[in-house]
Amino acid sequence: KAGVTQTPRYLIKTRGQQVTLSCSPISGHRSVSWYQQTPGQGLQFLFEYFSETQRNKGNFPGRFSGRQFSNSRSEMNVSTLELGDSALYLCASSLVQGGENTEAFFGQGTRLTVV
Amino acid sequence: GNSVTQMEGPVTLSEEAFLTINCTYTATGYPSLFWYVQYPGEGLQLLLKATKADDKGSNKGFEATYRKETTSFHLEKGSVQVSDSAVYFCALSDRSSGNTGKLIFGQGTTLQVKP
Numbered sequence: 001k002a003g004v005t006q007t008p009r010y011l012i013k014t015r016g017q018q019v020t021l022s023c024s025p026i027s028g029h030r031s032v033s034w035y036q037q038t039p040g041q042g043l044q045f046l047f048e049y050f051s052e053t054q055r056n057k058g059n060f061p062g063r064f065s066g067r068q069f070s071n072s073r074s075e076m077n078v079s080t081l082e083l084g085d086s087a088l089y090l091c092a093s094s095l096v097q098g099g100e101n102t103e104a105f106f107g108q109g110t111r112l113t114v115v
Numbered sequence: 116g117n118s119v120t121q122m123e124g125p126v127t128l129s130e131e132a133f134l135t136i137n138c139t140y141t142a143t144g145y146p147s148l149f150w151y152v153q154y155p156g157e158g159l160q161l162l163l164k165a166t167k168a169d170d171k172g173s174n175k176g177f178e179a180t181y182r183k184e185t186t187s188f189h190l191e192k193g194s195v196q197v198s199d200s201a202v203y204f205c206a207l208s209d210r211s212s213g214n215t216g217k218l219i220f221g222q223g224t225t226l227q228v229k230p
Contacts, residue, residue, distance in 0.1 A: 006158075033217065042221075042223060043204065043218075045219070048217060050216065055216055058217070090158055090159065092159075104218060105161065106160070107158050108157055
């Protein structure tokens with residue numbers, strides 16, 4: 001069974017640009033969550049999508065957005081990039097059973113560098 | 116709000132030494148608890164989990180017991196190997212809030228095992 005796949009693995013962007021990251025969950029997993037990992041702030045929750053709807057949202061500005069497609073693949077977008085957006089962005093997928101998420105499985109992440 | 120506190124690292128041990136990484140949590144409801152491990156340049160891998168009080172999660176020689184009375188979920192291993200060198204994260208998801216798709220992480224503990 002294939003794991004969570006994130007593309008691309010590495011990105012370098014310039015301040016002010018926008019970027020789109022992609023995540024393909026494990027087959028059958030309908031919940032996809034996104035996290036930002038930085039040395040200073042650690043792992044922070046961005047948002048969760050389930051059945052194409054955003055179900056949870058963390059404390060990030062509106063420049064961070066996402067969506068989920070009918071095949072459960074998800075994308076996140078960051079507009080007007082700032083230097084502080086440089087981070088490892090991790091995607092996780094999980095099953096939802098009885099209304100609750102089972103354990104989350106993570107992809108290898110996308111390393112975004114903003115210059 | 117919900118939070119997770121881990122002992123600060125780095126933790127440096129000799130091979131075959133006993134490992135304990137402390138983790139305590141604050142949660143309003145009845146969280147599920149997890150330990151994840153991150154190897155250099157990789158995403159997070161689920162190490163073990165526990166979903167209710169007194170549950171013991173175990174995997175690859177690692178163990179952790181969900182202690183509700185002390186709000187703790189300490190990670191232990193009887194004999195560490197060089198290959199265990201990584202960053203370990205304690206995390207919770209709060210089922211009572213309905214936000215089971217959101218994980219709250221501790222700051223991570225770096226473990227270095229020397230031959």
